[in-house]
Amino acid sequence: MKTNSSHVVDVLLTAIAPAIWGSTYYVTTSFLPTGYPLTVSLLRALPAGLLLLLLVRQLPQGIWWGRTFVLGALNFSFFWAMLFVSAYRLPGGVAATVGAVQPLIVIALSRIVLAKQIRPLAVVAGLTGIVGVALLVLTPRAALDPIGIVAGLAGAVSMAFGTVLTRHWKPPVSSLTFTAWQLTAGGLLLIPLVLWLEPALPAPTMGNVLGMAYLGLIGAAFTYLLWFRGLSRIEPSAAASLGFLSPLVATLLGWLLLGQSLTPLQIAGFVAVLASVWISQQASLPAGAKPAGSRAG
Numbered sequence: 352m353k354t355n356s357s358h359v360v361d362v363l364l365t366a367i368a369p370a371i372w373g374s375t376y377y378v379t380t381s382f383l384p385t386g387y388p389l390t391v392s393l394l395r396a397l398p399a400g401l402l403l404l405l406l407v408r409q410l411p412q413g414i415w416w417g418r419t420f421v422l423g424a425l426n427f428s429f430f431w432a433m434l435f436v437s438a439y440r441l442p443g444g445v446a447a448t449v450g451a452v453q454p455l456i457v458i459a460l461s462r463i464v465l466a467k468q469i470r471p472l473a474v475v476a477g478l479t480g481i482v483g484v485a486l487l488v489l490t491p492r493a494a495l496d497p498i499g500i501v502a503g504l505a506g507a508v509s510m511a512f513g514t515v516l517t518r519h520w521k522p523p524v525s526s527l528t529f530t531a532w533q534l535t536a537g538g539l540l541l542i543p544l545v546l547w548l549e550p551a552l553p554a555p556t557m558g559n560v561l562g563m564a565y566l567g568l569i570g571a572a573f574t575y576l577l578w579f580r581g582l583s584r585i586e587p588s589a590a591a592s593l594g595f596l597s598p599l600v601a602t603l604l605g606w607l608l609l610g611q612s613l614t615p616l617q618i619a620g621f622v623a624v625l626a627s628v629w630i631s632q633q634a635s636l637p638a639g640a641k642p643a644g645s646r647a648g
Contacts, residue, residue: 361581364577364581365578365585365590367577368578368593369574369593370596371570371600372597373596374600374601376604377601377605377608377609379391381562382562384552384553384559388431388549389544389545390549392432393542393545396535396538396567396571397534397538399567399571400530400533400535400537403572404531406527407531411532415532418522419532419533419536422517423536423537423538424540425510426510426517426533426575427538427540430510431537432506433502441496445495447484447487447488447598447601448485448488449503449507451485451595453510453594454594454595454631455478456511457514457587457588458474458588460587461586461587464515464516465515467586470635472631473631475630476631477592477631483595483627484598485620486616488601514582514591521583526583530575530579533579581593585635589631592627592631599620599625
């Protein structure tokens with residue numbers, strides 16, 4: 352029977368992934384050339400996936416070929432493409448707030464696909480997280496672009512489907528192998544988009560190389576290994592709520608490294624986001640979990 356302490360460890364390890372993803376904006380704007388979002392996504396996913404494939408030396412079998420490419424598209428190719436469309440057409444705060452609806456979508460999909468009960472506390476956590484993200488990143492001058500809004504919602508739905516289907520299909524391999532499959536598939540699916548939509552990348556500088564190495568090795572291979580491990584162990588709605596940590600970390604880095612201001616409303620947003628994550632974990636605590644330190648009778 353799973354103990355409360357082991358569940359906490361699983362949650363904390365999974366939380367590392369979205370926390371590190373929060374550094375993507377800083378690394379991208381500080382170290383990478385502008386105007387090549389899909390190319391950057393491709394270089395972030397495919398080399399990391401191929402490197403992990405060399406380590407695991409195992410390819411999908413049978414039905415898992417199709418499932419891997421479906422999940423690679425949902426979790427990487429389509430999600431990242433929609434994310435960048437949203438980011439280009441909307442102010443960052445609006446894009447982040449639109450994407451923050453993902454945990455609520457995961458709750459609904461978990462009910463449909465996994466027959467999970469909808470817990471009111473989880474819904475409250477999702478709504479609290481949206482409010483917290485809005486306080487963190489929205490500005491009074493935020494403009495709404497219909498195409499950007501649709502792209503942001505499409506990206507949230509894509510990642511939500513990827514989260515739920517990953518748990519539903521339960522891959523018969525280790526998290527490392529599953530991460531290798533999906534990163535490679537997602538990168539391969541991005542190749543035609545890059546060739547069709549973006550110009551050739553200029554000769555990279557040392558800063559570009561370091562930035563891409565960080566995004567590929569840390570921001571993709573390492574973090575998604577933790578993420579897919581977490582999806583196999585904790586409830587999808589609990590994992591999705593951890594995504595609220597990304598804008599929180601991004602705001603912190605903007606304050607610490609870029610000299611951006613931190614207002615009282617943003618501090619309230621920090622509190623709301625952390626409260627949302629805590630509420631969500633309480634709502635999804637396994638029924639058989641025991642308080643840490645308790646003894647079996």
